[in-house]
Amino acid sequence: MTEPELDVHSEPGALAEALRTDVRSGFSATQKWLPAKWFYDARGSELFEEITALPEYYPTRAERETLAREAAEIARVTGARTLVELGSGSSEKTRLLLDGLRAHGTLQTFVPLDVSASALADAVAAIRADYPGLEVRGVVGDFTEHLGLLPGEPPRIVAFLGGTIGNLLPADRLKFLRSVRDVLTEGEWLLLGTDLVKDPETLVRAYDDAAGVTAQFDLNMLRVVNELLGADFDLDRFTHESYWDAANEWIEMRLRAREDVTVRIPGAGMTVHFAEGEYIRTEISAKFRAAGVAAELAESGFAVQRWWTDAQNRFGVSLAEAVRDEMIE
Known part of the structure; x- marks a missing residue:
């Protein structure tokens, strides 16, 4: 089957350039972060579809x-x-x-x-x-x-x-x-x-399911950085967690370093060190x-x-x- 024609409003290389900008900004911050849109390559979209069918994800x-x-x-x-x-x-x-x-x-x-x-x-x-x-x-x-x-x-x-x-x-x-x-x-x-807004237990479980699908989804962001910017993130050296921030009334998804980790990101011209226990905030999900x-x-x-x-x-x-x-x- 022929793939459908799409209207594409980005120049060749724009995706990598946008990620480069976000990586440089997010990984230079005191509290490291990346925006949630970088979950969604083809694999990330597949994983999110799996998440939507999980019993915890209401x-x-x-x-x-x-x-x-x-x-x-x-x-x-x-x-x-x-x-x-x-x-x-x-x-x-x-x-x-x-x-x-x-x-x-x-x-x-x-x-x-x-x-x-x-x-x-x-x-x-x-x-x-x-x-x-x-x-x-x-x-x-x-x-x-x-x-x-x-x-x-x-x-x-x-x-x-x-x-x-x-x-x-x-x-x-x-x-x-x-x-x-x-x-x-x-x-x-x-x-x-x-x-x-609802009880914190229900919220946290929705973003940290027992089957570990959300963890795979979260870690996929590092794989996207590897693929687009040539980074050498070892996904096994980070762990997923979700946290309810009651003051802001939002869930945070985080990737926390299991040990001291140094990551080279050639496409961003950076080498980034993560201390054991340090985390990247990969998503906020505000509740209303x-x-x-x-x-x-x-x-x-x-x-x-x-x-x-x-x-x-x-x-x-x-x-x-x-x-x-x-x-x-």
Whole structure:
């Protein structure tokens, strides 16, 4: 089967250059870090799909429950001609939205955006096969950089699901939400998935499963650095852990050095030393409260028109309309 044509908004070598920049910044910091987007090469995307099926990882099931129940209402309220999904991955949950919008009779175009070309190509091929007549425009890009290049006719609904918004620090969340608002016209829509604050034990287990799949996913980031920048990380010398930061109300995923480790990273022009017990923060996953979600969206130029959760109140889905700033009270 011929691979689907994708809109690629990055120059050759841009991925390695972006990683080089993040590695130099993150590994030079007092507390070492890398952004969560570097989990998602083809192998990382496969591992995340495995994570979503784990018994400990409730967010995917909770969000799917809500989307299945409310897809028809989302279609009725928005009347969207274009569905844009940011960080689409396999687009499995989005099929619920596609079904609702097509049944409503308005949907013309689906635009999935993802940083992983291989994962996106698979998703686009599957959607095209299962939804004949639907225009599918896969876009390879970074949702923090390429929003203004997205195709599709209004009214559009931008779906940012899975709680991925929680991977951004508060200032970066505001910047991102404002960038989404900037590319939408008044009356268009944002569908946002947000994991909710709950007991720490449930949260920690969701990011440190008994089968060790999340550990493989976390360690895959080091393999990505090895592959793209020629580093010599020995994955066996780091261990995965998750930590609940109660003050910030977020989970941190970390890779902690089991012993003193020196790593050469030729592609970044660096040699980095990790003392025994030192860790790299590889992800934050903020957890939210309904009032806080509404406040952040309002500050960004959106008004929440619908708020839903699953039956156990574990995960929130908000449907927010792009409005003029003066319309937000």
